Amino acid sequence: MSDVLVVERTDHVETWTINLPDQRNPISGADVVEAFEVNVRRVQQDLDVRCVVLTGAGKAFSAGGNVNDMREKAGMFSGSPWQMRNGYRDGIQRIPLALTECEVPVVAAVNGPAVGAGCDLALMCDLRVASTHAWFAESFVQLGIIPGDGGAWLLTQAVGPQRAAEMALTGDRVDAQKALEWGLVAHVVEPEELLDEARALAERVAKNPPHATRMAKRLLKESRTHDLRHVLELSATMQALSHHTEDHAEAMDAVLDKRSADFRGR
Numbered sequence: 001m002s003d004v005l006v007v008e009r010t011d012h013v014e015t016w017t018i019n020l021p022d023q024r025n026p027i028s029g030a031d032v033v034e035a036f037e038v039n040v041r042r043v044q045q046d047l048d049v050r051c052v053v054l055t056g057a058g059k060a061f062s063a064g065g066n067v068n069d070m071r072e073k074a075g076m077f078s079g080s081p082w083q084m085r086n087g088y089r090d091g092i093q094r095i096p097l098a099l100t101e102c103e104v105p106v107v108a109a110v111n112g113p114a115v116g117a118g119c120d121l122a123l124m125c126d127l128r129v130a131s132t133h134a135w136f137a138e139s140f141v142q143l144g145i146i147p148g149d150g151g152a153w154l155l156t157q158a159v160g161p162q163r164a165a166e167m168a169l170t171g172d173r174v175d176a177q178k179a180l181e182w183g184l185v186a187h188v189v190e191p192e193e194l195l196d197e198a199r200a201l202a203e204r205v206a207k208n209p210p211h212a213t214r215m216a217k218r219l220l221k222e223s224r225t226h227d228l229r230h231v232l233e234l235s236a237t238m239q240a241l242s243h244h245t246e247d248h249a250e251a252m253d254a255v256l257d258k259r260s261a262d263f264r265g266r
Contacts, residue, residue, distance in 0.1 A: 005035035006057070012050040012206040013199060014043065021058025026066040027117055028076055028092050040098040047265030050206035050213065052102075053198045054125055055109035061134065062118025065092070070143075088148050092117060096150045099124040100221065103214035105205050109198035110134040110176075111191065120147060123154035126217060127205075128185040129198045130176045136184060138164075142171035157224055159184055209247035209263045 006017040016039060018025040018032070026032070043049040056062050069075040076087035099106060108125035112133050119136045122128055138155055140147050147155075147168065155164040159182045167174060176188045189197045205213055215238040223231050242248055246266040254261035 004029070004032050005039060007039060009049075010199070011203075012048060012210075013053060013202045014049055014051075015053045015055065015195070015199070018054075018056045018062055021056070021060070023066065024060040024063035024113070024115075025056040025058070025118070026063050027095060027121055028065040028069065030075070030091065033091055033094050036095050037098045040102045043104045044102065047210045049104055050208075050210045050265075051202035052104055052106045053109050053195070053202050054106055054121075055111055055195065055198070056118075058112075059133075060112040060118070061108075061110045061114040062121050063113070064116030064118040064120070067143075092149050095121065096124050096154070103217055104210075105202075105213055105217050107198050107202045107205075109194050110136075110185065111194055113137070115139055116143075116147075117149045117151070120149050120151040120154050123151070123158050123184075126220075127201060129187045129189065129194065129201060130179060130185040131191045131194045132176050132188060133191050134176045134179070134185075134188075136167075136174045136179055137171060138167040139171040141169060207263075209245065209251065210265045211245050211247060212242060215242065 004019055006019045008015045008017075018027065020026060020032075027036075043052065065077075066075065070077045076091040077084065079087065105127070106125040108122040108128040110122050110128060110130040112131065114122045114134065114136045116137070116139050119138050122136065138147065138151055140151070146152070152164070152168060155167060158164075159167070163182055166172075174182070174184065176185070179185045180188045187197060187201070219231060219235060219238065222234055247263045250263060251261050
């Protein structure tokens with residue numbers, strides 16, 4: 001497995017670390033895109049993985065696109081407009097599609113700057129915890145480009161149209177405290193507490209039956225783009241499946257017996 005995304009496992013929680021600190025953890029390279037897809041496919045098939053924490057090595061969460069490649073018109077930034085269009089579709093856009101389809105909940109531990117596509121990567125996660133050293137910038141416009149990885153949609157979903165417009169049209173930084181006020185992140189902690197806080201949040205998710213958390217995540221995703229009638233119909237189907245799992249029976253027994261539950265993902 002590629003070392004650009006380091007994977008560690010503790011009980012039911014995995015930590016994924018983007019491991020390109022000298023470049024501030026860009027995610028536009030083919031190897032990074034492939035690493036995300038491979039690991040999403042893997043955890044999808046493993047009910048023992050119940051939550052993922054995503055962070056960056058070094059001082060940055062992610063700088064987004066590789067600016068050196070951008071300047072040199074290399075990699076996904078090379079070729080004619082047609083080729084570049086396909087470069088985005090066949091490259092970095094595979095990451096939001098993979099994380100959207102990933103039913104395992106993902107917690108972003110934003111350890112430092114989350115810039116451009118790096119800001120959008122944090123938004124692709126279900127929950128976000130930020131260090132006081134973190135800041136967010138939808139900075140594409142300052143480089144004369146636009147969010148090419150779905151950021152316009154992701155940002156609007158996270159903070160609403162007015163604040164999304166402010167971030168996308170100015171490209172200005174949003175510090176951790178403002179991100180908390182805007183609902184961009186759920187918690188802000190000191191740098192030395194970040195991974196512990198993110199993992200503790202992940203463990204609060206992972207203590208629940210994996211079928212239930214995966215289906216709940218799917219319903220939350222579906223609610224972004226579908227009406228209530230669609231979500232109700234999908235909820236009825238998923239609820240019927242939930243009632244027939246062994247973990248549901250175990251949860252009920254544990255409640256009535258006043259003991260801790262032992263979920264097996266069945």
